[in-house]
Amino acid sequence: xxxILFDGIAYGMLLFIIAVGLAITLGLMNFINLAHGAxxxxxxxxxxxxxxxxxxxxxxxxLIAFLAVGVIGAVLERTLYRRLYSAPHLxxxxxxxxxxxxxxxxxxxxxxxxxQLIQLPPExxxxxxxxxVGVGRYRIFITVFCAVLVVALQLALTRTRFGSQLRAAVDxxxxxxxxxxxxxxxxxxxxxxxxxxxxxxxxxxxxxxxxDPNFALKYIVYFLIVVTVGGTSSITGxxxxxxxxxxxxxxxxxxxxxxxxxxxxxxxxxxxxxxxxGLFAREASR
Amino acid sequence: xxxxxxxxxxxSAPVTESVAATQLRRxxxxxxxxxxxxxxxxxAIFLLPSHMLVLTExxxxxxxxxxxxxxxxxxxxxxxxxxAFFGLGAYAAGIFxxxxxxxxxxxxxxxxxxxxxxxxxxxxxxxxxxDLTRLMTTLGIALMLAEVANQMAWLTGGADGLSGVMVxxxxxxxxxxxxxxxxxxxxxxxxxxxTCLARRLVNAPFGLSLKAIKGxxxxxxxxxxxxxxxxxxxxxxxxxxxGIAGALLTHTTSFVSIxxxxxxxxxxxxxxxxxxxxxxxxxxxxxxxxFTLLRDWLSVITPQYWMFWxxxxxVIIVVVGRENLGRWHTFLxxxxxxxLARVVNWRLGMKLRGEQ
Amino acid sequence: xxxxxETRHLVKRFGxxxxxxxxxxxxxxxARHALIGPNGAGKTTLINLFTGALKPTSGSxxxxxxxxxxxxxxQRVKRGLARTFQVNQLFREFTPLESxxxxxxxxxxxxxxxxxxxxxxxEAVDEAAALLERFKLSDVMDERTSMLPYGRQRLLEIALAxxxxxxxxxxxxPAAGVPEDERHEVLNIVRDLPEDxxxxxxxxxxxxxxxxxDRISVLVSGALFTEGTVTKVSADPRVKAIYLxxxx
Numbered sequence: 001x002x003x004i005l006f007d008g009i010a011y012g013m014l015l016f017i018i019a020v021g022l023a024i025t026l027g028l029m030n031f032i033n034l035a036h037g038a039x040x041x042x043x044x045x046x047x048x049x050x051x052x053x054x055x056x057x058x059x060x061x062x063l064i065a066f067l068a069v070g071v072i073g074a075v076l077e078r079t080l081y082r083r084l085y086s087a088p089h090l091x092x093x094x095x096x097x098x099x100x101x102x103x104x105x106x107x108x109x110x111x112x113x114x115x116q117l118i119q120l121p122p123e124x125x126x127x128x129x130x131x132x133v134g135v136g137r138y139r140i141f142i143t144v145f146c147a148v149l150v151v152a153l154q155l156a157l158t159r160t161r162f163g164s165q166l167r168a169a170v171d172x173x174x175x176x177x178x179x180x181x182x183x184x185x186x187x188x189x190x191x192x193x194x195x196x197x198x199x200x201x202x203x204x205x206x207x208x209x210x211x212d213p214n215f216a217l218k219y220i221v222y223f224l225i226v227v228t229v230g231g232t233s234s235i236t237g238x239x240x241x242x243x244x245x246x247x248x249x250x251x252x253x254x255x256x257x258x259x260x261x262x263x264x265x266x267x268x269x270x271x272x273x274x275x276x277x278g279l280f281a282r283e284a285s286r
Numbered sequence: 287x288x289x290x291x292x293x294x295x296x297x298s299a300p301v302t303e304s305v306a307a308t309q310l311r312r313x314x315x316x317x318x319x320x321x322x323x324x325x326x327x328x329x330a331i332f333l334l335p336s337h338m339l340v341l342t343e344x345x346x347x348x349x350x351x352x353x354x355x356x357x358x359x360x361x362x363x364x365x366x367x368x369x370a371f372f373g374l375g376a377y378a379a380g381i382f383x384x385x386x387x388x389x390x391x392x393x394x395x396x397x398x399x400x401x402x403x404x405x406x407x408x409x410x411x412x413x414x415x416x417d418l419t420r421l422m423t424t425l426g427i428a429l430m431l432a433e434v435a436n437q438m439a440w441l442t443g444g445a446d447g448l449s450g451v452m453v454x455x456x457x458x459x460x461x462x463x464x465x466x467x468x469x470x471x472x473x474x475x476x477x478x479x480x481t482c483l484a485r486r487l488v489n490a491p492f493g494l495s496l497k498a499i500k501g502x503x504x505x506x507x508x509x510x511x512x513x514x515x516x517x518x519x520x521x522x523x524x525x526x527x528x529g530i531a532g533a534l535l536t537h538t539t540s541f542v543s544i545x546x547x548x549x550x551x552x553x554x555x556x557x558x559x560x561x562x563x564x565x566x567x568x569x570x571x572x573x574x575x576x577f578t579l580l581r582d583w584l585s586v587i588t589p590q591y592w593m594f595w596x597x598x599x600x601v602i603i604v605v606v607g608r609e610n611l612g613r614w615h616t617f618l619x620x621x622x623x624x625x626l627a628r629v630v631n632w633r634l635g636m637k638l639r640g641e642q
Numbered sequence: 643x644x645x646x647x648e649t650r651h652l653v654k655r656f657g658x659x660x661x662x663x664x665x666x667x668x669x670x671x672x673a674r675h676a677l678i679g680p681n682g683a684g685k686t687t688l689i690n691l692f693t694g695a696l697k698p699t700s701g702s703x704x705x706x707x708x709x710x711x712x713x714x715x716x717q718r719v720k721r722g723l724a725r726t727f728q729v730n731q732l733f734r735e736f737t738p739l740e741s742x743x744x745x746x747x748x749x750x751x752x753x754x755x756x757x758x759x760x761x762x763x764x765e766a767v768d769e770a771a772a773l774l775e776r777f778k779l780s781d782v783m784d785e786r787t788s789m790l791p792y793g794r795q796r797l798l799e800i801a802l803a804x805x806x807x808x809x810x811x812x813x814x815x816p817a818a819g820v821p822e823d824e825r826h827e828v829l830n831i832v833r834d835l836p837e838d839x840x841x842x843x844x845x846x847x848x849x850x851x852x853x854x855x856d857r858i859s860v861l862v863s864g865a866l867f868t869e870g871t872v873t874k875v876s877a878d879p880r881v882k883a884i885y886l887x888x889x890x
Contacts, residue, residue: 032418080605089417090364091604094560097553098600105594217549221429228422262433269411269426276415306739306771307761309784314759491747491763492756498733498744505731508693510719510748510806
């Protein structure tokens with residue numbers, strides 16, 4: 001029981017780290033980026049290649065995945081995404097679905113279709129007992145690591161100059177521009193940060209979520225659920241939604257495997273119908 | 287007020303009236319390219335006997351894409367889960383043929399009813415909200431349906447698919463043959479009839495009101511268009527169309543794979559429609575031809591990686607701009623352009639209008 | 643005689659902001675009633691409350707004595723309430739003919755008809771043609787709306803509202819943005835509106851208000867400040883202070 005709770009929390013934390021970038025692109029740029037899962041997948045593959053073929057330490061891999069995917073995100077943002085910020089949502093969807101298809105085929109081409117495995121460092125393997133409950137060490141690592149990240153993100157958003165510029169740009173891009181904030185640069189940096197976090201999450205999640213070319217498509221639904229249920233007006237909303245989803249998914253697969261996924265999709269649809277701005281969003285003010 | 291407008295009508299109507307009527311008549315007149323397209327499609331029965339299977343597939347995809355065009359191109363409703371209705375129709379037809387009655391046309395009606403009811407019920411969920419909520423709601427519904435089909439293996443065959451579907455002769459008269467000729471003729475007839483019906487629908491006041499809702503919802507309400515009712519109606523019709531397309535797939539393959547409900551169906555049909563152009567019905571057909579041929583060609587050159595090229599096509603379409611795609615002919619020399627436009631837009635001796 | 647349009651204690655609150663503050667307004671049948679007030683006085687909010695685009699926090703709206711507070715926009719239109727928008731709200735991809743045919747169809751309850759083509763509904767077509775003639779749009783009825791000069795678009799804006807045969811017509815700055823040389827055409831149309839149609843004019847241009855309206859209501863900070871005949875309001879020094887101070 002408690003094991004499931006722990007697994008669920010770790011899983012939720014992972015979902016949040018990956019999905020937070022999606023929440024930001026949606027909230028800030030009003031861009032529906034269905035290719036977000038592909039960024040996470042790239043992070044996962046970078047880790048696999050570096051660890052298994054070049055023997056790089058797992059921790060370095062996490063950092064490299066974060067930076068590399070962040071750079072990829074920044075390049076794509078500058079070259080392609082920014083052209084589509086004001087495009088119709090249909091175009092954004094088509095564009096990002098196209099990217100997803102390309103990434104899936106590319107992953108097939110370079111890495112093959114099989115599940116990729118990584119060997120975690122010895123100190124992260126196995127279980128330890130907490131209050132008499134067996135909990136995987138790696139799950140604890142994920143939970144602690146992500147919790148620190150969440151706090152850091154929250155602080156960065158509320159305490160730093162960049163954070164306040166970002167919030168200003170989210171609230172009203174035009175006003176922010178008028179205040180002399182370089183919205184375009186803020187967008188690019190934020191996009192890079194969001195992509196990087198997805199890459200980091202993908203790297204950490206390779207062991208938990210599994211990694212094969214269909215990753216980009218399989219999990220995007222979960223990331224979207226986190227964002228739509230949590231809303232895009234804060235990062236606490238998606239965070240709570242991710243935890244809920246993580247716990248519900250793990251518990252659902254354990255207790256009611258037949259209808260677990262069904263319930264999750266059903267809850268999402270209900271939330272969308274009754275709280276279109278997300279479960280944790282304040283009523284949109286006009 | 288009524289007296290004044292009636293007076294105005296009496297004074298000026300005779301001249302203007304006929305002009306207005308002519309201009310409206312032109313909107314719904316058959317155009318040259320439509321006639322050519324249908325003649326070619328029917329001629330293919332005799333001219334391309336060895337390509338019946340791929341032609342059948344094109345017809346089915348075309349019908350599916352037309353159904354998406356009805357909601358996306360006319361009412362402006364984006365959907366990432368239109369495959370739900372396709373899959374539901376496919377399963378309904380399969381289960382009906384397997385357990386109840388093997389005659390396919392009856393099966394079409396059953397599939398249409400099943401998808402239509404489901405479409406009507408879920409239409410209320412897409413009435414409100416932004417594009418994003420609509421995308422997610424439709425996607426969520428499609429995923430739920432796929433999950434249901436997967437879990438109800440006793441009925442649907444689950445992940446193995448529904449096999450053992452025996453499809454009887456059409457109307458008890460025409461047996462499906464090995465080369466797919468009957469299948470193609472069957473699909474083509476259904477496609478033709480449903481396209482003609484859709485044509486009437488979009489050229490009638492109903493279609494105009496849909497375009498109004500898409501074009502400017504605020505003003506549409508302000509001239510008295512009951513948007514909610516219209517969206518429910520067209521969403522249901524589109525679901526019926528998609529369900530029939532799914533049923534055609536079942537009837538021509540005698541099998542239902544869980545794949546009919548997969549996400550990529552919904553994504554592919556979007557691509558098909560965008561390739562052919564949104565909002566004039568024939569985009570679905572033209573897109574289906576281009577898409578199917580493109581995919582077959584790509585999967586011959588790069589058997590495993592054709593998905594990459596399809597993805598690339600999508601990205602390029604968007605980056606170049608969908609509206610520019612329809613303007614490829616502007617790169618042609620002027621004289622050729624004019625001739626082309628005249629041919630394509632010819633309709634009962636009327637002057638052309640730059641549209642699409 | 644019942645008022646053509648009446649509001650009772652209409653209140654609209656956005657969060658802590660009071661956009662309509664206990665507005666009780668009565669517009670007589672066939673009146674030429676102007677609604678004026680400085681920017682941000684709540685004129686647009688009030689119109690949106692009339693048409694149903696916004697739901698009031700409390701209070702009610704009556705059309706010809708019937709309570710329409712709970713009705714959605716399109717049903718209010720069917721009951722004879724139409725408006726034009728300050729910034730054109732047109733079907734840019736339609737031709738003027740299609741736009742007007744649409745409006746006429748909806749009024750005639752033909753909008754749901756899905757079998758016979760537009761041209762087959764002859765009466766609606768005739769009526770649309772007559773309307774286009776009346777609003778001097780016949781020569782451009784086959785052109786794409788977005789390509790028309792602004793003045794013409796402005797005429798179409800009014801024609802669309804008029805096509806639903808309103809008993810009460812709300813004109814939101816009908817001449818706004820129209821170049822000087824096309825202006826008189828729009829104003830002539832406004833002046834020639836049939837007498838039995840009640841017209842409520844929201845306007846900044848005082849000259850137009852004084853020449854057109856017989857009664858004026860002044861709105862300040864969401865509340866009704868004063869109301870009366872043109873002579874009375876135009877002579878009111880407080881109105882001058884508020885209005886000219888803000889906007890002259």
